[in-house]
Amino acid sequence: MFENITQSLGKAFSAFRGTGKITESNIRDGMQQVRTALLEADVAYDVVQDFVKRATEEAIGEKVLKSLRPEEQIVGIVHQQLIDLMGPVDHSLAIKRDGISIIMMCGLQGSGKTTTCGKLARRLKEAGHSPFLVAADLQRPAAIEQLKVIGGQVGCPVYAEDPKTSNPVQVCKNGVKEAKRVGAKVVILDTAGRLHVDAALMKELQQIDSSVAPDQALLVCDAMTGQDAVNSAKAFNDALELDGVILTKLDGDTRGGAALSVKAVTGVPIKFIGVGEQLDRLEEFHPDRMAGRILGMGDIVSLFEKAQKEFDEEDMLRQQEKMQQGKFTLEDFRKQMRQIKKLGSMREIMKMIPGMGAIVDQMGDLNPEDDMRRIEGIINSMTPKERQNPDVIDRGRRNRIACGSGVQPADVNKLLKDFSAMGKMMQGMSSMGLRDRMRAVKGMADGGFMNPGAELMEKKMRSTRGPLNQDEAREKKKKQKKEAQKAKKRNRKK
Amino acid sequence: MGLFDKLKRGLEKTKQILRTDVRDLFRSGQILDDSLLQDFEARLIRTDMGVTAAGRITARLRADHGGRTVDVDAVWKTVRDEMIDLLKGTDGIRWDLSNPLSPIMKAASGPTVILVAGVNGVGKTTSIAKLTNLLMKNGHKVVLAAGDTFRAAAVEQLTMWSERLGCPIVRKESNSDPAAVAFEGVQKAVETGADYLIVDTAGRLQTQKNLMDELEKIRRVMRKIIPDAPHESLLVLDATTGQNGLSQAKSFSQAIGCTGLILSKLDGTARGGVVVAIRQEMGFPVKYIGVGEQVDDLELFDPEGFVDALFAK
Ligand SMILES: Nc1nc2c(ncn2[C@@H]2O[C@H](COP(=O)(O)OP(=O)(O)OP(=O)(O)O)[C@@H](O)[C@H]2O)c(=O)[nH]1
Ligand SMILES: Nc1nc2c(ncn2[C@@H]2O[C@H](COP(=O)(O)OP(=O)(O)OP(=O)(O)O)[C@@H](O)[C@H]2O)c(=O)[nH]1
Ligand SMILES: [Mg+2]
Ligand SMILES: [Mg+2]
Numbered sequence: 071m072f073e074n075i076t077q078s079l080g081k082a083f084s085a086f087r088g089t090g091k092i093t094e095s096n097i098r099d100g101m102q103q104v105r106t107a108l109l110e111a112d113v114a115y116d117v118v119q120d121f122v123k124r125a126t127e128e129a130i131g132e133k134v135l136k137s138l139r140p141e142e143q144i145v146g147i148v149h150q151q152l153i154d155l156m157g158p159v160d161h162s163l164a165i166k167r168d169g170i171s172i173i174m175m176c177g178l179q180g181s182g183k184t185t186t187c188g189k190l191a192r193r194l195k196e197a198g199h200s201p202f203l204v205a206a207d208l209q210r211p212a213a214i215e216q217l218k219v220i221g222g223q224v225g226c227p228v229y230a231e232d233p234k235t236s237n238p239v240q241v242c243k244n245g246v247k248e249a250k251r252v253g254a255k256v257v258i259l260d261t262a263g264r265l266h267v268d269a270a271l272m273k274e275l276q277q278i279d280s281s282v283a284p285d286q287a288l289l290v291c292d293a294m295t296g297q298d299a300v301n302s303a304k305a306f307n308d309a310l311e312l313d314g315v316i317l318t319k320l321d322g323d324t325r326g327g328a329a330l331s332v333k334a335v336t337g338v339p340i341k342f343i344g345v346g347e348q349l350d351r352l353e354e355f356h357p358d359r360m361a362g363r364i365l366g367m368g369d370i371v372s373l374f375e376k377a378q379k380e381f382d383e384e385d386m387l388r389q390q391e392k393m394q395q396g397k398f399t400l401e402d403f404r405k406q407m408r409q410i411k412k413l414g415s416m417r418e419i420m421k422m423i424p425g426m427g428a429i430v431d432q433m434g435d436l437n438p439e440d441d442m443r444r445i446e447g448i449i450n451s452m453t454p455k456e457r458q459n460p461d462v463i464d465r466g467r468r469n470r471i472a473c474g475s476g477v478q479p480a481d482v483n484k485l486l487k488d489f490s491a492m493g494k495m496m497q498g499m500s501s502m503g504l505r506d507r508m509r510a511v512k513g514m515a516d517g518g519f520m521n522p523g524a525e526l527m528e529k530k531m532r533s534t535r536g537p538l539n540q541d542e543a544r545e546k547k548k549k550q551k552k553e554a555q556k557a558k559k560r561n562r563k564k
Numbered sequence: 565m566g567l568f569d570k571l572k573r574g575l576e577k578t579k580q581i582l583r584t585d586v587r588d589l590f591r592s593g594q595i596l597d598d599s600l601l602q603d604f605e606a607r608l609i610r611t612d613m614g615v616t617a618a619g620r621i622t623a624r625l626r627a628d629h630g631g632r633t634v635d636v637d638a639v640w641k642t643v644r645d646e647m648i649d650l651l652k653g654t655d656g657i658r659w660d661l662s663n664p665l666s667p668i669m670k671a672a673s674g675p676t677v678i679l680v681a682g683v684n685g686v687g688k689t690t691s692i693a694k695l696t697n698l699l700m701k702n703g704h705k706v707v708l709a710a711g712d713t714f715r716a717a718a719v720e721q722l723t724m725w726s727e728r729l730g731c732p733i734v735r736k737e738s739n740s741d742p743a744a745v746a747f748e749g750v751q752k753a754v755e756t757g758a759d760y761l762i763v764d765t766a767g768r769l770q771t772q773k774n775l776m777d778e779l780e781k782i783r784r785v786m787r788k789i790i791p792d793a794p795h796e797s798l799l800v801l802d803a804t805t806g807q808n809g810l811s812q813a814k815s816f817s818q819a820i821g822c823t824g825l826i827l828s829k830l831d832g833t834a835r836g837g838v839v840v841a842i843r844q845e846m847g848f849p850v851k852y853i854g855v856g857e858q859v860d861d862l863e864l865f866d867p868e869g870f871v872d873a874l875f876a877k
Binding site: 106109110111112114115178179180181182184209210211212213215216217218219220223265266267292294295296297298299301302319321322323324325327328347 | 807835
């Protein structure tokens, strides 16, 4: 449904390519595509307008005008600005070293508060804290029961009172008291869902806030929210002075523009994201990934991380070295192919890569797994020596391999040819920067996606970029951490 | 309490909300220029109707009225009529205020089976309670089936509603097969001569293939007893949902052939404009709207009232 942003920008600019210069008005046209992409991603209208205005100003610079691939530069600028807007990262929950810390959850009905209470409790427990849940939703049927079940799953105590004789403020006060008595370190208050326009319930929330003085007031927001996200987030922030936001239900296909809207109106960091119903499905928020997602660029960083988890790091480094030296063999190739399989289905993997989403759609019924199986079959039919040095494969050997793997000799030939081409490209790529590598990969994909063999190799290469990117990612993290600290200091001064 | 009052009550919670339409945006005598049109487009987009649909309507206004002196009533009529026509559709569905059950299809004989589905937390279980209340108020016998065996205390939640409403419920322990619950629900409805069976299901994101398959299975299993069940497959959509609503409508429809929408949580400030796109692209209508957390907070959908509320400031 959503066209990839780089693609549509490319279309917008293609008319001017070759005719020489890209003008300011061309950039404005391009920015219209950005605007549409953001609106399609559910970023709030006013936030989009502001953003596009600022990004346009930035983009109208000499550097962009002279560039060869303006759409990529514009996407780069837009992407970076989105990251800046949604950052800096701050995953802290402000847990005190001594004494008790209180976290209060709030949000609209059904946004995922109760579930997220359980997720946070689980996370805190894993970090060695002793969490304590308080059931302050006396409103929704079986809300208390739900928190109790979740508390049981986490293995942490849940405090509740009879809803008929109590009220949320009292439950929170008593809950905190009880938590202190049993020596818990972190109290998490699960409040009832409420509309931001419900004056009585918003007042109740403020009463809880003033009577137990939580260290963290967190807004739980559904990532599928549309234009209304600004209204509710602003109201909750006005009532409570939020400390952070948790964005839930990002495991679906929502573009998640609400992230930008909410950050823009509240100014507080998005700390975590919910990516599933199970209690271990809580992740730290990363503005760079979210920016890519909002722009429809795929979630390449997640892929890197996923790859890193699955792949043996030392092995990867070894293979990378081999690649740089042009010593990457079919044996290595097969090994990597097996590792890639562990990541999930090809379609899934491809969808995470910028620019590949559209290709997945174009693939139709084409099944990469089948090709992969076929290619693995071919390699399996080779002797170790052949895998090590494909040059020894002559006509006779080729026929034997084809026979053994049930393919045509031409298929074997094609694999060998593609493999050799790939090896050269890899050698070249290992000296490129990230952006150039992405470009190279995209270029290949644009040209060769109907060629199953080539297609596989593109993917394979992409996955090997995981570790290549690691240093950059680490650097970036360091920088962001520094910025976060700076921001914190600034906030304290205020 | 009528629909307008309900909607108004919801809207009035914001205090400064006025019931206005484009007539407060355009003033007679003004020239309909780009900046006015942009303001208008902004309003459309803020309803979540989608940038494409909003662009189309704005373009139409530009073509028909652009550059000329604004005839406020004519402009408003163009937009309003078009939207209302769109929402009414051509399938002959009726929302008859004198018969609140008018949009619900009825089985030729035996119990009418209503399957309720949707993504997580949209208000499925609560909407079922509301619908049950409506059916019971109209003298019907309702059986509930607690088909969400996954989420913590979901069965308890529906059970509490059934106790409050005084209607029988079929339930099994957590993590049992939801299709088995649905099957037993149909059995019980048939055995007891109930008029309606409403099946609750666990919330699921439309991208979870195995869970969408599970929905299909629920439908398949019920058909073993009643071949044309479910007679209604209602998708519950949260009014705060943005463009993802369309993807939800598509996927759920693929799995269970949606016959209609319940648009919940319209008592907040969200407009739920994505249903316009859903009606246009997927063809199925909104049947009811949810305007609160209590059992009587369900109203018949009303295209005119909805369009007016879409543009209310
Ligand atoms: N797919 C997915 N579902 C989620 C996520 N977080 C919560 N949910 C589901 O969303 C639904 C609502 O979650 P709850 O935790 O009950 O929401 P709540 O905000 O406490 O709801 P109320 O108390 O009724 O206002 C449940 O079905 C949860 O399982 C998430 O990150 N991904
Ligand atoms: N304000 C308002 N709240 C509603 C409405 N409908 C449901 N809710 C609330 O939304 C929250 C979620 O409702 P549920 O009925 O539990 O939603 P669900 O779709 O069954 O959720 P899962 O089974 O967890 O996926 C609850 O707090 C309800 O009280 C409505 O029309 N207006
Ligand atoms: Mg809750
Ligand atoms: Mg439910």
